[in-house]
Amino acid sequence: MGDKKDRIPRQPMPEQPPEQRRRNFDEVPLGYPPEIAQREAGRCLQCKNPACVSGCPVGIDIPRFIRHIREGDFTKAIATLKEKTALPAVCGRVCPQEVQCEQRCVLAKSGEAVAIGRLERFAADIDRAHGSPLLPELPKPTGKSVGIVGSGPAGLTVAGDLILKGHAVTVYEAFHKAGGVLVYGIPEFRLPKAIVQEEVGYLEKLGVCFELNAVIGRTETVDELLARHDAVFIAVGAGLPTFLGVPGENLIGIYSANEYLTRSNLMKAYLFPQYDTPIVRGTNVVVVGAGNVAMDAARTALRLGAERVTIVYRRSRNEMPARAEEIHHAEEEGIVFELLTAPVRFLGDTAGRVNAVECIRMRLGEPDESGRRRPVPIEGSNFHIETDMVVIAVGAGANPLITSTTPGLAVNKRGYIIVDPQTGKTRKPRVWAGGDIVTGQATVILAMGAGRIAATSIHQYLTLGW
Numbered sequence: 001m002g003d004k005k006d007r008i009p010r011q012p013m014p015e016q017p018p019e020q021r022r023r024n025f026d027e028v029p030l031g032y033p034p035e036i037a038q039r040e041a042g043r044c045l046q047c048k049n050p051a052c053v054s055g056c057p058v059g060i061d062i063p064r065f066i067r068h069i070r071e072g073d074f075t076k077a078i079a080t081l082k083e084k085t086a087l088p089a090v091c092g093r094v095c096p097q098e099v100q101c102e103q104r105c106v107l108a109k110s111g112e113a114v115a116i117g118r119l120e121r122f123a124a125d126i127d128r129a130h131g132s133p134l135l136p137e138l139p140k141p142t143g144k145s146v147g148i149v150g151s152g153p154a155g156l157t158v159a160g161d162l163i164l165k166g167h168a169v170t171v172y173e174a175f176h177k178a179g180g181v182l183v184y185g186i187p188e189f190r191l192p193k194a195i196v197q198e199e200v201g202y203l204e205k206l207g208v209c210f211e212l213n214a215v216i217g218r219t220e221t222v223d224e225l226l227a228r229h230d231a232v233f234i235a236v237g238a239g240l241p242t243f244l245g246v247p248g249e250n251l252i253g254i255y256s257a258n259e260y261l262t263r264s265n266l267m268k269a270y271l272f273p274q275y276d277t278p279i280v281r282g283t284n285v286v287v288v289g290a291g292n293v294a295m296d297a298a299r300t301a302l303r304l305g306a307e308r309v310t311i312v313y314r315r316s317r318n319e320m321p322a323r324a325e326e327i328h329h330a331e332e333e334g335i336v337f338e339l340l341t342a343p344v345r346f347l348g349d350t351a352g353r354v355n356a357v358e359c360i361r362m363r364l365g366e367p368d369e370s371g372r373r374r375p376v377p378i379e380g381s382n383f384h385i386e387t388d389m390v391v392i393a394v395g396a397g398a399n400p401l402i403t404s405t406t407p408g409l410a411v412n413k414r415g416y417i418i419v420d421p422q423t424g425k426t427r428k429p430r431v432w433a434g435g436d437i438v439t440g441q442a443t444v445i446l447a448m449g450a451g452r453i454a455a456t457s458i459h460q461y462l463t464l465g466w
Contacts, residue, residue, distance in 0.1 A: 007043070007107075007111065008039060008040075008042060008043050009112070010040070010043070010111075010112035010113070010114075011032070011036050011039055011040040011043075011115065013029045013030065013031065013032060013115075013118055014029070014030040014031070015028055015029050015030060016028055016030065018329075018332040018333050018334070021189065022299075022302050022303065022333040022334060023302075023303060024189075024303065025188040025189050027188070027189055027190070027191075028189050028190070028329060029093075029118075031118075031121060031122060031125055032118055032119070032121075032122045034072075034074075034122075037069055037122040038069060038072060040114065040118065040119060041066045041067070041070035041114075042070050043107065043114050044063060044066045044067070045106055045107065046063050046066075046067060047063065047106055050062060050063050051104035051105070051106065052101040052104050052105050052114075052116060053101070054104060055101040055102075055103060055104040056084075056100060056101045056445075057100070057445050057446055057448060057449025057452070058084045058085050058157070058445065058448050058449055058452050059452075060081060060083075060084045060085060060101075060120075061080055061084070062101060064080050065077045065078075065080040065081050065119070065120070065123060066114065066116070066119055068080060069119055069122065069123060074123060074126045074127070075127075077123040077126075078123045078124060078126070078127040079136075081123055081124065082136065084452075085160075085448065086157060086159070086160030086161075086199065086202065086203060087153060087156060087157070087160075087199050087444075087448065088120050088121075088123065088124035088127075089124035089125060089128060089198070089199060090182060090195065090196065090199060090444065091117070091120060091444065091448070092119075092120035092121025092122070092123075092124055092125075093121055093190065093191050093195075094182075094186060094190060094191055094443075095117060095443060095444055096323050096443055096445070097116050097117035098113075098323070098324060100445065101116045102114065102117070128195070128198055135202075135205060135206065136164060136206075138163070138164065138206065138207065139164070139166040140166055141166050141167075141168065142165070142166040142167050142462065142463070144167045144168065144230045144231075144462040145168040145169075145170070145229045146158075146162050146167050146168070146170070146230065146231045146232070146233065146458060146462075147170050147172060147225040147228075147229035147231075147232045147233070148169065148170070148171045148172065148232075149172050149216045149222070149232065149233065149235060149236055149402065150171075150173065150174075150234065150236040150237060150435070151171045151172075151173040151178040151179055151200070151210065151235075152179070152180025152181045152182060152435060152436075152447065153181070153182065153444045153445075153448045153451070154233075154434045154435030154436075154447040154448065154451040154454075155180065155233065155235035155435070156171075156178075156179075156199070156200070156203060156448075156451075157447075157448040157451030157452055157455065158233045158451045158454055158455045158458070159171050159203055159208045160206070160208070161451070161452060161455035161456075161459075162455055162458060162459060163203065163206045163207050163208050165459050167459070167462060168207075168209075169207070169208045169209065170210075170211060170229070171208060171209070171211070172214040172216050172220075172225070173211070173212050173213075173214060174213070174214065174216070174236075175212065175213070175266060176212050177197070177212065178197075178200045178210050178212065179193075179196040179197070179199075179200060180235075180237055181237055181239075181436075181444075182444070183265060183266050184261065184262045184265055184266040185258075185261055185262075185265065185293065185296070186296065187261065187265055187296050187299065187300050188265065188270070189299065190296065193265070215401075216236075216401075216402065217401035217404070217405040218401065218405075221405050222234070222402065222405070222406040222409075222428075222431065223406065226430055226431070230430065230462055231430050231431070231432065231458050231461060231462060232430065232431050232432070233424075233432045233433065233434065233454055233455075234402060234417065234426070234431065234432070234434075234437060235434055235435045235437065235447070235451065236399065236401075236437050237435060237436045237437060238396045238397055238398050238436035238437060238441050239258060239396055239399050240258075240396055240397040240399045240400075241257070241258045241392070241397075242256075242392075242394055242395045242396055242397055243256070243392055244288065244343060244392060244394065246343055246344055246345050246346065247345040248345050248346030248347060248348060248354070249392075251346050251348040251352055251354040252348070252351070252352050252353040252354065253280065253353050253354040253387075253388060253389045253390060254354050254389075254390040254391075254392065255280065255389075255390070255391050255392070256391075256392055257287075257289070257294065257296075257297045257391050257392060257393035258396060260279070260280075260300070260391050261293070261297060261300065263277055263278075263279045264279060264300050264304070270300070270303065270304060279304070280389055281304045281305045282301060282306050282387070282388050283306060283307050283308075283388055283389075284306070284307065284308050284310075284386055284387050284388050284389070285298070285301040285302075285306045285308070285309045285310070285387065285388075285389045285390070285391065286309075286310050286311075286312055286357050286385055286387040286389070286390045286391070287309065287310070287311050287312070287390075287391045287393055288311075288343055288390065288392050288393060288394060289311070289312075289392070289393035289394045289395075290311060290315070290319075290320040290322055291321045291322050291395070292321075292322045292323060292326055293441075294311060294322065294391075294393035295311075295322045295326040295327065295329075295330050295335075296326075297391040297393050298311050298330055298391075299329070299330055299335065301389070301391065302333060302334070306389075308336065309334075309335050309336065310336040310337075310338055310385060310387075311330070311335055311336070311337050311338065312338045312341050312342070312343060312357070312385070313337070313338070313339050313341065314341065314342040314362050314375040315339070315340065315362070315364065315372060315373070315375050316364060317339055319364075319372045319373065338359070338385070340361060340362045340364070340375070341359045341360070341361060341362060342360055342362055342375065342377070343357050343358070343359050344358050344359065344360050344382065345357075345358045346358070346390065347384070353388070354387060354388070354389070354390055355386065355387065355388065356384045356385065356387060357384065357385045357387055357390065358382060358384055359382065359385060360377050360378065360381055360383075361377075361378045361381035362377055363375070363376050363378055364376070395440075395441055396436075396441055397414065397415060397440075398411070398414065398415035398416045398417075398437055398440075400415055403417065406428065406431075407428075408427065408428035408429075408431075409427070409428050410426065410427040410428075414440070416437060416438055416439070416440060417433040417437050417438050418438075419433050419434070419438050421453075423453065423454070423456075423457035424450060424453050424454030424457055424458075425454075425457060432454040432457060432458055433454070434447065434450030434451050434453065434454045435451065438450065
């Protein structure tokens with residue numbers, strides 16, 4: 001591998017400076033220019049048995065697409081990516097490569113891994129910039145039809161895979177725009193919505209049909225979809241907000257991250273007055289939680305005018321589930337972290353508006369079922385944080401709309417659909433499911449991996465009967 005000191009260092013990606021970006025919704029990383037992308041691609045060792053591929057839930061041929069970038073053949077690079085993913089511009093931005101493909105890179109053992117995610121984004125952005133994305137040749141139609149409920153990453157992956165197999169595909173989306181969590185959950189500064197819509201548009205060009213404002217379980221049932229489709233895939237995500245269950249949580253000014261981010265992202269509240277969507281703009285904001293959703297909510301509040309934003313988390317920094325890059329960006333932008341701290345009640349004024357959070361300090365005990373050390377309250381350590389707005393970002397659960405209106409679907413005690421992990425099959429004939437409605441809240445790429453598994457099984461059923 002050569003002497004370590006002679007190796008090319010990992011190439012940094014240009015970014016907006018923190019003092020500038022903390023008050024706008026423009027994308028933070030600016031992307032690689034071609035010469036830097038090729039330099040970074042030159043770091044890849046082109047391993048004969050690449051471990052990075054085994055770390056990718058959708059099995060992208062990582063060395064091959066990187067080799068094409070190094071050689072300047074960007075068309076072949078994007079073609080290689082699209083063999084396995086319909087969402088390269090999305091995955092290159094929001095997937096946790098540092099704990100998946102990049103973690104298994106040989107160079108990570110003694111230094112810094114190849115920037116696989118950044119190179120994926122580069123190839124996808126080059127493809128988009130040409131204005132006419134590369135379209136694969138489509139096979140002869142099979143005459144089979146598949147209905148997909150939900151247009152998030154799992155649903156879009158199944159749609160992309162099955163349309164390339166010759167099956168007719170219709171995606172049913174409850175909102176007025178396709179993209180699922182990619183449009184309602186992830187802010188513009190992390191994932192510009194124009195990119196999501198272009199990825200959706202790519203699938204439309206392949207022949208995928210999108211029916212919007214279709215609330216399956218309300219406007220139609222899964223059984224009604226089965227009457228006109230040969231198979232149905234359920235990918236509705238986990239969008240039911242979770243709260244803390246502490247006193248005062250119903251005070252005015254306390255919101256779920258789900259509602260807060262949906263108003264800002266999908267309904268464009270951040271562009272007021274161009275979009276007339278009401279959203280609270282706090283001055284002293286507290287966000288409870290430390291996952292990617294919490295970082296998104298905190299950084300959104302800052303951009304909506306907050307003077308101070310504080311993240312309250314009951315464990316230490318080592319246990320924070322958010323991506324390291326998102327934590328780093330939040331810190332650079334001035335977000336305050338109150339770690340080993342848990343809210344015990346919310347206090348309000350005479351008008352019923354929140355004005356403080358009473359917290360207690362924590363210490364870490366033995367690991368719990370999650371594998372992380374359990375937070376234990378320190379008696380007598382209570383203190384107050386003043387606030388005029390709180391966002392609860394401690395996870396989300398399964399919305400029961402689909403499961404309660406679909407006889408034959410089995411769910412676990414938390415309301416998630418039970419499937420065969422090898423196929424994505426539910427216990428209801430001709431119905432598959434995948435993504436967060438099966439696993440609970442997870443990453444975009446894991447949802448896509450579940451979609452890939454289900455698509456393979458659905459294709460086998462449609463063509464071979466099993």
